[in-house]
Amino acid sequence: MPQIVQIADTLSSQVFWLLVFFGLTFLVVGLGMVPKIMGTVELRDQQISGDLAAAQAARDAADSEEAAWRKRENENRAAAQAVVAEAKGAATKANEAKLAEAQTRLDARLAEAEAGIDAARSSALAEIEDVAADAARDIVARIAGADVEPAAAQAAVKEVMAHG
């Protein structure tokens, strides 16, 4: 085994060069580069956790903003509904009042018209009596040759009509 056969010749050389090259690697890589690389990793981790925290804060802010907006929106909606209901009530009341007024006006006109019709009818009846009395006097004058007083004729017509 060369490891044992050569040990006396090579031990000092092996140890010396190992210490040289391992030491160089330790100084340059271990002490020089590794802390910087780990610093970069740490920096990145910090940045990531910072970004995550900022994102979480932004989300929380957005959530509370949304909740506030929702509350405001609900209040606004309720207020709008109250306004609409009020307007509806007012409109209904006004309509009813207008309808009632129109009704009374119509009733009045109806009553007036009925009264007119009654008057017209009674005057027409009176005219018919006059015409009938005249016609009765004419008939009596033509047939009997007697001249009847208008008042008597009128009384006779009245009596007949009353008997109808």
Place this chain on the structure above:
Amino acid sequence: MAAEEGKVDPMKQFTIEPLFGSNWQLADGLNIAFTNSALWMAVTAVLVTAFVAGGMQRQVVPGRWQMAVESMTGFIDDLLEANVGKAGRKYVPYIFTLFMFILFGNLLGLVPVGLIPGVHAFTFTSHFTVTGVLALMSFAIVLVVGFAKHGLHFFSLFVPKDTPLVMAIFIAPIEFVSFMVRPFSLALRLFVAMMAGHVLLKVLASFVIAGGGAGMGLGVAVGVPSFILMVAISALEILVAGIQAYVFALLTSLYINDAENLH
């Protein structure tokens, strides 16, 4: 031995060869010749540095490369956080370097660079001199942290919590031995796992070559199944390379936990 009858010596891959002169004296008797082992350590160091440097764009939205590097640092960070807790973060540079160095060293030994003539792959983690130094470093950190943080109270590590005194007399020596064995088990586990896999691959390769040389019948009967097995074991070795690097980092972090959070 390797040249005789085209046989494959499964141990030759672990041989250390000086590349630029075999006698560089640091001090009297301390030879630090630059070997193939040192070359692969250098390649590992360069590749680990290049890999991590590629993830240094530091962009907020990472690209693929940056993502890969960040997942590796995050993996080690999570490992220490899970085993040591918040106090474990300061060990990330060491554990990360340890993990990546062993991982790249293991994987580089499996890259088939042997296809290029004159280039030989070498797995420096299959040498206990290397794994031993890595294990001793981890063990030293445990000792230094333990005694610096808890002083002599660190010796209470050998007495598990709420142990009756009668039991503690017997348990403390056992705990002490198991504590002192840690660097050896750490070093030997990686060394043996890497060496065993590479030896197995070379042995199977020698079967393929010998079977092919022995004619059509044996070539099909021995060579083809051996080759299929080699492919499967290569896949297994890639898994082992990752697992052993992970185990080394995991056990080191567990030992550091003992020192950091004494019961």
